[in-house]
Amino acid sequence: MLNQRKPIKVNEAIERVLNHTSIGNIEYVSLEESYGRFLGDDLIADHHVPPFDRSPYDGFAVRAMDTNDASRNTPITLEVVGEIGAGSVFGGVVDKGQAVRIMTGAQIPEGCDAVVMLELVKEIKEETKSFIQLKRSFESGDNISFSGEDTKKGEVLASEGTYINPGIVALLATFGYKQVPVSCKPKIGIIATGSELLDVDEELQPGKIRNSNAFMVYSQIIRAGGEPIYFGQFSDEFDTCFEQVKKALEQVDFLITTGGVSVGDYDYLPAIYEKLSANVMFNKVGMRPGSVTTVAEIDGQLLFGLSGNPSACYVGFELFTRPIIRTYLHAYHPALKKETAILGANFPKPNPFDRFVRGHLSFENGKLIATPVGLDKSNVVSSLGSANVLINLPGGTRGYEQGMDVSVILLEDQEGTTLEQFLSSGGHTKRRARYDK
Numbered sequence: 001m002l003n004q005r006k007p008i009k010v011n012e013a014i015e016r017v018l019n020h021t022s023i024g025n026i027e028y029v030s031l032e033e034s035y036g037r038f039l040g041d042d043l044i045a046d047h048h049v050p051p052f053d054r055s056p057y058d059g060f061a062v063r064a065m066d067t068n069d070a071s072r073n074t075p076i077t078l079e080v081v082g083e084i085g086a087g088s089v090f091g092g093v094v095d096k097g098q099a100v101r102i103m104t105g106a107q108i109p110e111g112c113d114a115v116v117m118l119e120l121v122k123e124i125k126e127e128t129k130s131f132i133q134l135k136r137s138f139e140s141g142d143n144i145s146f147s148g149e150d151t152k153k154g155e156v157l158a159s160e161g162t163y164i165n166p167g168i169v170a171l172l173a174t175f176g177y178k179q180v181p182v183s184c185k186p187k188i189g190i191i192a193t194g195s196e197l198l199d200v201d202e203e204l205q206p207g208k209i210r211n212s213n214a215f216m217v218y219s220q221i222i223r224a225g226g227e228p229i230y231f232g233q234f235s236d237e238f239d240t241c242f243e244q245v246k247k248a249l250e251q252v253d254f255l256i257t258t259g260g261v262s263v264g265d266y267d268y269l270p271a272i273y274e275k276l277s278a279n280v281m282f283n284k285v286g287m288r289p290g291s292v293t294t295v296a297e298i299d300g301q302l303l304f305g306l307s308g309n310p311s312a313c314y315v316g317f318e319l320f321t322r323p324i325i326r327t328y329l330h331a332y333h334p335a336l337k338k339e340t341a342i343l344g345a346n347f348p349k350p351n352p353f354d355r356f357v358r359g360h361l362s363f364e365n366g367k368l369i370a371t372p373v374g375l376d377k378s379n380v381v382s383s384l385g386s387a388n389v390l391i392n393l394p395g396g397t398r399g400y401e402q403g404m405d406v407s408v409i410l411l412e413d414q415e416g417t418t419l420e421q422f423l424s425s426g427g428h429t430k431r432r433a434r435y436d437k
């Protein structure tokens with residue numbers, strides 16, 4: 001039987017998958033647990049920061065007008081009528097000729113409009129009173145950290161779907177979020193198929209290999225923001241795999257299978273999709289690795305049939321599953337960010353399909369250099385550890401030379417980009433006159 005599959009363009013495949021996005025609910029987690037999650041709602045300042053005018057220095061709060069005549073030769077003297085540390089408030093109103101000893105972070109006392117640093121005054125103590133001497137004048141507003149200078153009430157500080165980094169955690173604490181609204185993580189099932197697969201703790205046996213894909217995908221799901229659920233590895237037997245897929249679909253938002261998706265005698269995923277009456281969006285993509293990546297849909301639920309070959313599996317996940325996860329998490333930028341970098345080594349092998357070469361991006365003298373890592377074959381696992389980008393080399397009849405501008409997809413970036421930007425950028429290469437390293 002002829003098993004001809006018709007490849008579609010990568011962008012077309014991504015668009016088909018992203019026509020089936022779903023957006024998750026919102027839940028509340030404690031502030032301590034919010035790091036690494038995605039905001040379920042806009043974070044809006046409900047008060048000014050700082051909420052009051054405060055001192056940025058340890059020193060003395062004064063009335064600037066009292067210091068007008070102060071100079072090196074004619075110092076002026078002010079009486080110190082109180083002292084406050086951060087957290088305390090001066091009770092009275094500071095009058096002409098008076099000052100208040102104030103510490104960093106304390107609220108500026110009423111009547112004062114400038115702060116003089118401790119180092120700039122001479123302190124004079126008398127029996128019951130104390131004074132300071134100043135040898136220069138101050139302007140109203142000198143050394144005051146004004147209410148609202150950090151952020152104003154009503155400002156949107158981070159929008160829904162933003163990745164919560166430690167800085168966002170600080171903002172959440174500032175605005176009193178003991179519980180934080182975050183988007184619920186999509187539950188993503190993983191099923192590994194293959195009669196050759198050994199468990200991680202098993203000794204090698206003839207013809208067998210250890211299952212690495214399940215654990216690789218498990219961590220890719222976590223990196224993308226989802227919740228992996230591992231259903232196990234199963235031999236290439238139709239009935240077992242069918243039952244497992246069916247059972248898993250009842251428990252997850254999305255399901256990933258690895259292996260068994262090509263045209264081999266024991267590749268049962270195509271038959272499983274058929275028996276499930278799933279709508280197969282494509283089963284061949286014009287890309288390397290990952291050309292066999294298949295995505296199907298049943299009643300809105302997506303099944304990602306990723307390749308058994310480790311590098312193909314990895315790339316298939318990042319291109320197709322990751323943006324689905326990020327969209328579910330409410331991200332405005334669900335796609336991975338692309339950048340232009342300089343190719344760090346020749347890549348002479350032409351290919352009619354678009355390549356996604358595992359690469360390492362480094363900074364050299366202010367330039368971004370992307371260098372392929374390891375063996376560029378879809379069945380290799382060793383190139384993945386040091387890959388922080390996928391170098392996107394458009395298909396064609398020519399190879400690529402060191403020094404050319406290439407588009408790279410950033411794997412560790414959290415900011416992301418819109419789908420439109422992802423699809424419209426990159427894929428362009430330019431020959432540089434010279435490679436200035």
Ligand SMILES: Nc1nc2c(c(=O)[nH]1)N[C@H]1C(S)=C(S)[C@@H](COP(=O)(O)OP(=O)(O)OC[C@H]3O[C@@H](n4cnc5c(N)ncnc54)[C@H](O)[C@@H]3O)O[C@H]1N2
Pocket residue numbers: 192193194196197209210211212213214258259260261262263264267290291292306307308309310312378379
């Ligand atoms: N006649 C053709 N043969 C193949 C084609 C084709 O178009 N025509 N496509 C090739 C391409 S491209 C790829 S990629 C692979 C895809 O194969 P499957 O997705 O069906 O995966 P398997 O056959 O189950 O396994 C392929 C390979 O990967 C190893 N593997 C599988 N699972 C794991 C795992 N969990 N951890 C580590 N390694 C795994 C498996 O042992 C095989 O070596 O098909 C080509 N063939």
Ligand code: MOO
Pocket residue numbers: 287288289290291292293307309312378379
């Ligand atoms: O799906 Mo395959 O990766 O093109 O080798």
Ligand SMILES: [Mg+2]
Pocket residue numbers: 259260261262263264266267308
């Ligand atoms: Mg196969």
